[in-house]
Amino acid sequence: DGLPGEGIDAIQNGQLAASYIYPTHGEEVIALAVRILEGKPFERVNKLESFVITPQNVADISLSSNSLMKQNQYLATIQSKLETYLGFYHIQRALLIVSMLVILLLAVAVFTTWRAVRATRRANRRMRELNDEQTRFFTNASHQLRTPLTLIAGPVNQLAAGNGDSQQLIDIIKRNVEQLQRLVGDVLLFRRENRATIDDSTATTDEQLIASQKSVQESRHDTLINDNADELATVLIVDDNADMRAYLRTLLLDRYYVIEAADGQSGLKLAVESVPDIVVSDVMMPVMDGLTFCSRLKQHEATSHIPVLLLTARSSEQQYIEGMQTGADMYMTKPFSADLLVANIASLLANRQKLRQLFKTQNLSSALPTANQHSTLNTQQPTSTSPDRRFLDTFLKAMEKHMSNTNLKIEDLGDEVGLSRVQLYRKVKALMGMTPVEILRETRLKRAMQLLKTTDKTVSEIANEVGFATPGYFSSCFKKQYDKYPTDIREEMKV
Structure with missing residues (x-):
């Protein structure tokens, strides 16, 4: 080939x-x-x-x-x-196919893990919600159990000591024994007890009581402002349980002037209008709870100085801290000792008295001007950032501003600081132990004494400058304050 x-x-x-x-x-x-x-x-x-x-x-x-x-x-x-x-x-x-399968498996694994995490979070959230519901349930149950226990143990102790109206105390005990029996049955059945145990007639009575107390309180303050009479300390009781209010009233009525409110909202309104010396409040209440009530009370200009004692069944440390963070001055758990409650109220009022004396010393004793000062206020004194200190600074500056006004009224000073006549009277009296009229008169007389010693002005000129309408009335007030007439001071200065 x-x-x-x-x-x-x-x-x-x-x-x-x-x-x-x-x-x-x-x-x-x-x-x-x-x-x-x-x-x-x-x-x-x-x-x-x-x-x-x-x-x-x-x-x-x-x-x-x-x-x-x-x-x-x-x-x-x-x-x-x-x-x-x-x-x-x-x-x-083949590698690409294997890689795609691996990626697909990873995606499935990630999706499965994400769903598992979501399910876990949802389960945890639900668990927390259940825990919160359980906590709220037992807190409410504890509160509702402790309240009747308090209203049984307290009256029993009073009866044993032979104090109080026996029939009223027995009625309170009987009602609360029946309530306690119902509550125990409900707790055993894990059902919430409706806290609205006060019927319409009781609520109506409470509203009438608050209205009548407001009227009496206003007329009482009017009388006090006019004649500067001594008065008992006023205690405001705020509790939605009518028996608890009645029991506290029997404990305090012999020592204090007692007014009442059935919830935080009514209590805040009554406190702003009447400016009590101390507040005793429950924590768990309808409409407005005690913590919110305490916080708003401490924020209001007219009531920021009032000490607050909270009564509650919430006894954990965190709940105690929460209560104190709202501005409460004392926190007592139910059931409480009646003697301890009375002692704590007396202690809070005594501490307020000490603070009142301190404010009085700082604002009146240091208010005397030097020879080179015209103002009665010590302008070099540092200003505190406390609400009470700021209020007093504002009040004293307003008084200084209008001191020479012979027609000055308490209402005028109240308008200057944003308070009514009753509110101003109660707050100033609570902080300094003197009424606005007394503080104004004393400050005017101190100014007059300074002018008599440092100037050649006549008594009539000085009287007019410090706000007295007539020299005769000025001399009378001066004699009452210093046991000397203005002319006596002038004669001493000549010698």
Whole structure:
């Protein structure tokens, strides 16, 4: 055959004179055979052309054959590389599929974890809500249990000591024994007891009581402002339980003037209007609870100075801290000792008395001007940031501003500091132990004494300058204050 390495080499070496490339044309032969076997039409004569290799064309044929062989080798190399690349492709595709599966699994895992976290958080939140509900339930139950216990133990102790109205105390004990029996049954059944145990008639009575107390209190203050009479300390009781208010009233009525309110909102309104000396309040109440009531009481200009004693069944340390953070001065848990309650009230009022004396000393004893000062206020004294200190600074400055006004009224000073006449009287009396009228008169007389000693003004001029309408009235007040007439001071100064 005229193939490279066979017939072509033999012709080039002179071993053969010629060779023949057989026309195999295998594809055409096989296709013809198939048509014959299948009975299809076919050509009977098929010419298969071939080629004769001689020494004359062997060089060209060899060159072409070698080129074809090189191309075949190149194609084989390409085929090999293609198979290698296809292998890499299959591996990369497999890795890609595996990676996609891993990513999908990770996504499923992340989603599952996220749902598990959400479910856990939801369960934890629900658990906290259940815990809070349970805490509220037992706190309310504790409060409702401790209140009747207090109203049983306290009256029993009073009866044992032979104090108080026995029939009233027995009625209180009886009502609260019945209430305690109901509460125990409800707690055992894990049901909340409705705290609204006071009927409409009691509520109406409470409203009438508050209204009548307000009227009595206003008339009482009017009388006190006019004649400056001595008075008992006023205690405001704020509690939604009518029996508790009645029991506290029996404990305190012999020692103090007692007024009452059935909830924090009514108590705040009554406190602002009457300005009591001390407040005893329950914590858990409808409309406005005791903590909110205490906080607002301490924020109001007219009542910020009033000491507050909270009574509650909430006995945990955190609840105690919460109560004190609202500004409460003392915190007692139920059931409480009646003697301890009375002692604590007396202690708070005594501390207020000490503070009152301190304010009086700071604001009146240091108010005497020097020879170079015109004002009765010591302007070099540092100003405290406490609400009581700020109020007194404002009040004394207003008094100084209007001191020479012979027609000055307490209402005018009240307008200056933003309080009514009753509120101003009660707050100033609570802080300094003197009424606004007494403070104004004493300060005017101190100014007059200073002017008598440091100026040549006549008694009439000085009386007018410090706000006295007539010299005669000025002399009378001066004599009462210093046991000397203004003219006596002048004579002493001449000597």
